Amino acid sequence: MRRSVSAAVAAAVVVVVVAVAAVGAYYYYTSRGGTVYFYMTDPGGHSSSGSGASNNTSFAIYLTVTSIMIHSASKGWMTVSNKTITVQLSSSLSLITSKSLPPGNYTEIRFVVSSVTVQVGGVNVSASLPSGVLKAPIINGGLQVTSGKSAYLVIYMGPHLVLTGNGQYVLRPVITVEAYYSPLTSNATTTTS
Known part of the structure; x- marks a missing residue:
């Protein structure tokens, strides 16, 4: 009788251990995040227009970004970074x-921009960005983050720079955001703060 009780207890312990391990493995693989790499590029040349602006003017645009957020239908807005970085728009x-983001579908991205600097002919000039926020949907169904996998989000920013009649520059970018699921190979550089 003792042997059958001992065997039953041992079997119950094994079943419990296996069940806990299975639940733990399921939780680990379904709840851990996937790594998302955020890139920015200017897909074409810069454009300028307005009073006194020439489409042949050579200039560089620098954005100082203080916050990056991403939107999930199930989790709402999530902070990606609150680190201040300066990005030079280039091709x-x-x-x-x-x-690392939790698994799920993400549909929109938002950048808080504290300043825009335009370098025109070697001279730095401040530009304004209406609202100080850049916000865009992620096209083609959004970004799907999968546990343990990498994804790549590219922000294509076509900066439309307007020179107003009073000599002020205003940045009115056209933004497209697209997700990729294999490493990007085109001239990737790292932005520093």
């Missing part, structure tokens, strides 16, 4: 940050 991909 090369600039890695601006990376973050």
Whole structure:
């Protein structure tokens, strides 16, 4: 009788251990995040227009970003980074940050921009950005983050720079955001703060 009780207890312990291990493995693989790499690029040349602006004017644009957020239908807005970074828009991909995000679908991105500097003919000039926030949907169904996998989010920013009649520059960018699921190979550079 003692042997059958001992065997039953041992079997019950084994079943409990296996069940706990299975639940733990399920939780680990379904709840751990995937790494998302955030890139920014200017897909074409810069454009300028307005009173006194020439489409042939050569200039560089620098954005100082103080916050990056991403939106999930199930989790709402999530902070990706509150680190202040300065990004020069160029045709090369600039890695601006990376973050492990919970699995799910993300549909929109938002940047808080504290300043815009335009370098025109070697001279730095401040420009304004209406609202100080850049916000755009992620096209083609959004960004799907999968546990243990990497994803790559590219922010294509076509900066439309307007020179107003009073000599002030205003940045009115056209933004497209797209997700990729294999490493990017085109001229990636790392942005520093």
